[in-house]
Amino acid sequence: MTATAIRETTTAPAVPVSRVYRFELRKLLSQWRVRLLLLACWIAPGLFVAGVSQQSTLPSDTLFGRWMHATGWAGPLVILGFAGTWALPLLTSVVAGDVFAAEDRLGTWRHLLVAVRSPRRIFAAKALASLTVVLLLVAGLAVSGTVGGLTAVGDQPLVGLDGHLLAPGDAAARVLLAWTAALAPTLALAAIGLLGSVALGRSPTGLLLPPLLALAMSVAQMLPLPVAVRLALPGNAYVTWNGLFTGPAQLAPLLVGIAVSLVWTALATMLAHLLFLRRDFTNLAYDGAGRRAFTAGLLPLAGLLALSVAVIAVAVPADGIRQAKVQRSLATAFAHLYRMQTGQLHRPAVTEDQLRASAACTKSDGQAAQEGPGNDWRCVVTWHLPGTAVAGTAIYQLDVGSDGRYVADGDGPKEVNGYFLVRTETGDAPNPLWQFDGNVDLLDTTSKG
Incomplete structure (x- = not known):
């Protein structure tokens, strides 16, 4: 007997969704593993950020990791980078990926159907309850990381991905927007978890779908895929939130990523x-929908991916990582950070217009196409100081990722970017020009002013 047949043969009125939702929420919160996850999400990130911020060695290979000494707003962004790759897929797996399968393992479906008398309301209640718990977990990660960073370091300005300083209020707003944007791919993974939990029954494979999908997307992000394919992945917003921390903000990739994630959420649900x-x-003995799970689950999602790629390729102009864009991004970031270093050393203040910073970059010593990702970008930055006839130059080695993020590593002269620390009147301080992160917009910006 199907769920529809059970509903049609029932004469008693169905239980309201709100009542079933409260029941399902209590069931989830009564599980020791869910309680443990909630406790960990609301405590562990804060302790981690506070502890790392006090160490002499920082996670400089993580976006915003090298600024954890300087501002408390770097901490929640470091947590977000880790959460998007590992934590959030696992959390959605434990909650949404098991909410239906648990009834199969316990054999309680018939009891629940008799009590509620509406399969549709059962589905809605379980989906809403799992969504509530997922939101609590995400909120815990964000709040805990922020509190830990502000407590340990303080409410200081944050250095953006183009080198400009973000005032504490601006940094707070952008951190909040970044975590809010990360909700979209999290909802997509939760919906995939719901689909796996329904389609695969008591099989543990349903639990693995969200982390496996997240792992596949992480690997895809490291590959030199076409921009349209990259933007069509439901987890792309876990990466494109970086664009919030440039000036002007690179919003188009983020908005596309959010829209794609929400469409995946709706279809999978x-x-x-x-x-x-x-x-x-x-x-x-039900153990999954078998062939129906493939035809009514996997194939539509694969079709959505193909359709998204086609639509984005036509509607969103993209030219990827080009030489001119790398040079422009590096020169802009260097000019901002040079002014920061000038302030540290109490030298006469200069403006970006006075510096007239420019960059000349080559990939593979000019022996290959001057575009695309790689760790073989070499750049020479040139700038000018008022009253000085000779221009200054600095060398950087760039490691540019497929997602547009790059790490610029200073290679001299030593007075500018050769050392990790610079001597100031108050002691040694991190040298902002030694090594820094930047971001290249993968979309076509030639039409912008």
């Missing part, structure tokens, strides 16, 4: 609902 209504609850 709809497919899970459809499979749930069609399943046979009278079969106690």
Whole structure:
């Protein structure tokens, strides 16, 4: 007997969704693993950020990691970078990926159907309850990381990905927007978890779908894929939030990523609902929808990916990582950070217009195409100081990722970018020009002023 048949043969009124939702939420919160995850999400990030911020060695290979000594707003961004790759997929797996499968393992579907008398309301209540717990987990990660950073370091300005300083209020707003944007791919993973939990029954494979999908997307982000394919991945917003920390903000990739994630969320939830209504609850040996899970689950999502790639390729102009864009981004970041170093050393203040910084970059010593990712970019930055006839130059080695993020490593002269620390009147301080992060917009910006 299917869920629809059970509903049609029932004469008693169905239980309201709000009541079933409260029941399902209590069931989730009564599980020791969910309680442990909530406790960990609300405590562990803050302790981690506070502890690392006091160490002499920082996670400089992590975005904003090298600024954890300087401002408390770097901490929640470091947590967000880690959470998007590992923590959030695992959390959605434990919550959404098991919310339906648990009833199969316990054999309680018939009891629940008799009590509620509406399969649709059961699905809605379980989906809303799992969503509530996921939101609590995400909020815990964000709040805990922020509190830990502000407590340990303080409310200081944050250095953006183009080298300009963000005032504490501006930094706070952008950190909040970054975590809010990360909710979209998290919802997509949660919807995939719901689909796996419904389609695969008691099989543990359903639990693995969100982390496996996240791992596949992480690997794809490291590959030199076309920009349209990269933007069509449902987890792309875990990366494109970086664009919030440039000036002007690179919003287009982020908005595309959010839209794609929300479409994936809607489709995966709809497919899970459809499979749930069609399943046979009278079969106690039910172990997944079998071929139906492939035809009504996997194939539509694959079709959505193909359709997204086609639509984005036509609607969103993109030219990837080009030489001119790398040079422009590096010169802008260097000019901002040079002014910061000038302030540290109490030298006469200069403006970006006075510096007239420019960069000349080559890839593979000019022996290959001057575009694309790689750690073989070499750049010479040139700038001018008022009253000085000779221009200054500095060398940087760039490691440019497929997602547009790059790390610029100073290679001299030693007075500018040769050492990690610079001597100031108050002691040694981190040298902002020694090594810094930047971001290249993958979209076509030639039409912008």
